[in-house]
Amino acid sequence: QVQLRESGPGLVKPSQTLSLTCTVSGDSISSGGYYWSWIRQHPGKGLEWIGYIYYRGSAYYNPSLKSRATISVDTSKTQFSLRLTSVTAADTAVYYCARVGITIIRGITDWGQGTLVTVSS
Amino acid sequence: IVLTQSPATLSLSPGERATLSCRASQSINSYLAWYQQKPGQPPRLLIYETSNRATGVPARFSGSGSGTDFTLTISSLEPEDFAVYYCQQRSNWLTFGGGTKVEIK
Numbered sequence: 001q002v003q004l005r006e007s008g009p010g011l012v013k014p015s016q017t018l019s020l021t022c023t024v025s026g027d028s029i030s031s032g033g034y035y036w037s038w039i040r041q042h043p044g045k046g047l048e049w050i051g052y053i054y055y056r057g058s059a060y061y062n063p064s065l066k067s068r069a070t071i072s073v074d075t076s077k078t079q080f081s082l083r084l085t086s087v088t089a090a091d092t093a094v095y096y097c098a099r100v101g102i103t104i105i106r107g108i109t110d111w112g113q114g115t116l117v118t119v120s121s
Numbered sequence: 122i123v124l125t126q127s128p129a130t131l132s133l134s135p136g137e138r139a140t141l142s143c144r145a146s147q148s149i150n151s152y153l154a155w156y157q158q159k160p161g162q163p164p165r166l167l168i169y170e171t172s173n174r175a176t177g178v179p180a181r182f183s184g185s186g187s188g189t190d191f192t193l194t195i196s197s198l199e200p201e202d203f204a205v206y207y208c209q210q211r212s213n214w215l216t217f218g219g220g221t222k223v224e225i226k
Contacts, residue, residue, distance in 0.1 A: 037215075047164065047207055049215040062214065096163055106211060107154040107169030114163055 002027040004097045004112035012091075012119050018084040022097030022112060023077075030055045030075045035100040037108070038071060038082045040093040048093075052100055053080060087119045122146050124208050124218035132226040139195040141221045143208035148188045152212040155184055155193045158220075159204045167206075168193065198223070 008020035022036070029036060037052035051061035053071045061069050065084070073080040084091060095117055099110040123146040133139055143153065151171040156164035166175040168184035171191060181196045195202055203225050208218040 046219050047209075047217040049217070052215070060214065098163075100211075100215070101169070105166075105169055105173075105175065106152065107166045107175065108156070108164070108209070109166055109175070111163035111165075 002099060002110050004099065004110060006095060006097050006112045006115040008095075008115060008117070010116060010118060012087055012117060013121050014088055014119055015086055018082070018087050018091060018117055018119075020082045020095055020097075020115065020117070021079050022081070023079050024099075025078065027099075028075075029073060029078055029080065033101065033103050034109075035060075035102060036071075036073060036080045037098045037100045038069075039096045039098055039108075039111075041096070041114070042090075042093045050082065050084075050095075089119050091117070092119045093117060122149060122210055122213045122216055124210055124216055126206075126208055126218035126221050128221060129219070130222045130224060132224050133198055134226045135198050135200055137198055139193075139198055139202070139223055141193040141195075141206055141223075143186075143191045143193070143218050145189045145191075145210060145212075147213075149210040149212035151187065152210055153184070153186065153191045154209045154211070155182075156207045156209065157202075157204045158207065164207060195223075 003025045035052035038050040053059040070083045094114040096114045097112045125144045127142045155168040158164040172184045
């Protein structure tokens with residue numbers, strides 16, 4: 001069974017870049033059939049899709065983030081990463097990495113436990 | 122595409138039937154999924170493509186709808202079903218509804 005685990009700093013200063021990594025185990029990122037995604041949840045609020053990437057490198061982003069987000073994949077390390085530039089307090093949230101089914105099960109089938117990132121000086 | 126869930130809160134007793142609504146701002150065909158989230162946990166996939174139960178999801182959960190109007194029904198609430206439920210579409214990028222909290226009456 002696939003497992004996903006987020007890692008990265010829990011505190012980021014305003015205007016700096018937030019960087020998170022998701023390590024995947026139990027399946028290969030290169031196996032195809034899935035997008036590898038970042039989703040966030042502001043404290044006490046709903047879910048917001050940030051973007052996703054296919055193992056070959058094609059990435060898609062939520063337009064509301066205005067090009068601040070970049071998702072990359074390292075298939076050799078079974079990891080994918082998120083960079084979010086010019087952060088503000090509004091980027092404080094729990095960040096989840098997740099696996100999104102493309103073909104057989106078209107839903108977000110697997111989630112990491114999430115990591116809280118606070119933007120504060 | 123904007124997804125609007127109603128009601129925001131549903132107060133019911135165990136054993137009762139829960140009906141949750143999700144309305145899309147434009148047609149999303151059948152690309153609608155439902156998730157359950159409990160405090161401190163990530164969401165869990167319940168239903169995908171409108172009406173298909175995910176692996177391990179009890180039969181009391183069912184989904185229906187088409188076009189812009191979708192429904193998640195829990196036929197008889199169990200104590201572990203009290204949680205927040207989100208709908209999500211993948212017809213145009215990926216968006217979530219604002220959630221419905223099912224609380225104990």
